[in-house]
Amino acid sequence: MSARPTAIDVIEVRKKYRGGVEALKGLSLQVPRGEIFGLLGPNGAGKSTLLKILLTIIKPSHCRGVMLGHPIGDKQTLAKVGYLPEHVRFPDYLTGRQVIRYSAGLSGICQKFCKKREEELLGFVGMMEWADKKMKSYSKGMKQRIGLAQALVNDPELIFLDEPTDGVDPQGRKEMRGVLQTLRDQGRTVFVNSHLLGELEMVCDSVAILNHGELVKQGRLAELTSEVASYQVSYHGHLGAELRARLSELGEVHVSEPLLEVATDNSEIIQPIIDLLRSHQVVIDEVKKSKQSLEDLFLSIVDGAQQGGRK
Numbered sequence: 001m002s003a004r005p006t007a008i009d010v011i012e013v014r015k016k017y018r019g020g021v022e023a024l025k026g027l028s029l030q031v032p033r034g035e036i037f038g039l040l041g042p043n044g045a046g047k048s049t050l051l052k053i054l055l056t057i058i059k060p061s062h063c064r065g066v067m068l069g070h071p072i073g074d075k076q077t078l079a080k081v082g083y084l085p086e087h088v089r090f091p092d093y094l095t096g097r098q099v100i101r102y103s104a105g106l107s108g109i110c111q112k113f114c115k116k117r118e119e120e121l122l123g124f125v126g127m128m129e130w131a132d133k134k135m136k137s138y139s140k141g142m143k144q145r146i147g148l149a150q151a152l153v154n155d156p157e158l159i160f161l162d163e164p165t166d167g168v169d170p171q172g173r174k175e176m177r178g179v180l181q182t183l184r185d186q187g188r189t190v191f192v193n194s195h196l197l198g199e200l201e202m203v204c205d206s207v208a209i210l211n212h213g214e215l216v217k218q219g220r221l222a223e224l225t226s227e228v229a230s231y232q233v234s235y236h237g238h239l240g241a242e243l244r245a246r247l248s249e250l251g252e253v254h255v256s257e258p259l260l261e262v263a264t265d266n267s268e269i270i271q272p273i274i275d276l277l278r279s280h281q282v283v284i285d286e287v288k289k290s291k292q293s294l295e296d297l298f299l300s301i302v303d304g305a306q307q308g309g310r311k
């Protein structure tokens with residue numbers, strides 16, 4: 001990962017709030033350029049705190065590193081950054097077009113250029129037909145699309161999206177994924193903060209998992225989820241009580257006929273299990289490796305940390 005050019009390279013970021021809560025405890029992470037990056041973590045892990053530090057909304061207690069080649073905290077960098085906050089609400093009486101225009105004004109885009117940009121963005125997020133209708137008539141998905149359009153108004157290199165598909169229906173989520181992929185294809189870096197793991201799994205190139213203000217895992221999504229979580233053995237035949245007892249001595253075996261699941265990533269453990277089944281005239285139909293999903297990975301990390309904390 002270090003060989004890839006980075007959009008964000010955060011080193012040892014710490015944040016202690018006034019009440020004494022240590023929201024980030026010396027976290028370091030890298031976001032590759034030109035990719036879709038997902039930040040995950042349970043409630044209170046420190047995701048929003050990190051986002052707010054990168055967007056210069058709050059000050060860190062300690063932080064080194066760069067964002068788009070400039071020191072973190074440098075306000076000038078924000079000219080190349082877009083942001084769609086979580087639960088963003090634009091005034092109901094504005095039209096989608098007016099929201100984009102308002103945002104363009106805040107970004108200092110001149111009126112002549114603004115008109116062209118407005119049209120481009122409305123087309124890009126598929127809201128051209130609805131552009132002159134008021135926000136109050138929009139579905140949640142449409143509001144998010146306008147939210148995304150206003151985040152792109154300054155033609156950003158790096159876009160932060162906080163829970164972009166929360167509350168959006170499946171069709172809207174699919175459309176949003178398509179838009180994010182196009183942004184990546186245009187060479188932009190997309191930083192998504194979300195708790196919808198299935199969504200992130202479909203769209204992210206790399207992810208980082210935070211827990212209690214610390215980075216617990218970071219890497220290419222394909223590599224993190226390529227680890228084998230279990231082996232699934234389809235069979236036909238009868239597994240009596242004695243055979244089941246012997247199987248459980250050989251590994252963590254769960255039987256739900258006609259499938260037997262062995263919780264291991266070690267193929268050596270499977271061999272004696274198959275031998276034992278065959279010696280009892282059980283016919284093996286198929287042995288399949290099952291990879292862990294992003295959700296499996298997330299839960300194993302977060303549950304593991306909680307159990308560790310309880311010891």
Ligand SMILES: Nc1ncnc2c1ncn2[C@@H]1O[C@H](COP(=O)(O)OP(=O)(O)OP(=O)(O)O)[C@@H](O)[C@H]1O
Pocket residue numbers: 017018019021022023041042043044045046047048049050
């Ligand atoms: N302004 C604040 N003052 C004091 N403590 C805060 C403040 N903001 C956040 N915290 C605390 O810092 C910790 C991290 O919060 P943060 O909002 O960054 O987590 P998060 O991962 O974004 O959670 P969520 O998914 O629920 O939004 C939590 O314990 C939270 O209570």
